[in-house]
Amino acid sequence: MTHLPYLTPLSPDQQRAFGVLDPWPLAIADRVRFAELDPLNHVNNVAYLIWFESARVTYFKHVGISTYADDAVEPRIVIRRGEIDWLAEMRADEDYVILSKAVAYRTSSFTMQQEIWAGGRKRAAFTCVIVLLQPDGNGRMPIPARILDYFHEFDGVERRVDAP
Incomplete structure (x- = not known):
């Protein structure tokens, strides 16, 4: 395998070379660090x-949901609900790739899926509902049209019947 660039979006070909069967719109690679291990010598839950949070922040910046630079105009981003499946253990020094994409949306919230792949197989999966709030936290913020366009064009989310 060629050198895997860490913390940089991977191309579909790089994802396939790493063992991801069906490339996603955004994939970020990294490596397990010693500090992430538990007493049983595998990655702590x-x-x-x-890792999922770091990849989500990269996704939000990449898509244009937030740059985390202007609290006065950018939405507050909160997780309403999250569910994780730990599928196989991971150990020190393993390279891994985190995949992230939106899979559904409503007016001010969307569902995001993320997966961690290592050694040619899925090791963990996370599904969460993200809610956008007004910058001052006073009520929900509708998802901007440009973000919905990204969801459709790159993430493959089907348009809602009532969507513009």
Whole structure:
């Protein structure tokens, strides 16, 4: 395998070379660090949540939901609900790829799926509902049309019947 660039979006070909069967619109690679291990010498469960969060922030920046630079105009982004499946353990020094995409949306919220792949197989999966709030936290913020366009064009989300 060729060098895997860490913390940089991977092309579909790089994803396939790593063992991801069906490339996703956004994939980020990294490596398990010693500090992420538990006493049993495998990755601690909380590390997966941190990895998913880091990939989500990259996704939000990549898509244009938030740059995390202007609290006065950018939405507050909150997780309403999340569900994780730990499918296989991971160990020190393993390379992994985190896949992220939107899979459904409503007016001010969307469902996001994420997966962690290592060694040619899925190791963990996370599904969460993200809600956009007004910058001051006073009520929900509708998902901007440009973000919906991204969901359709790149993530493959089907248009809602009542969507513009």
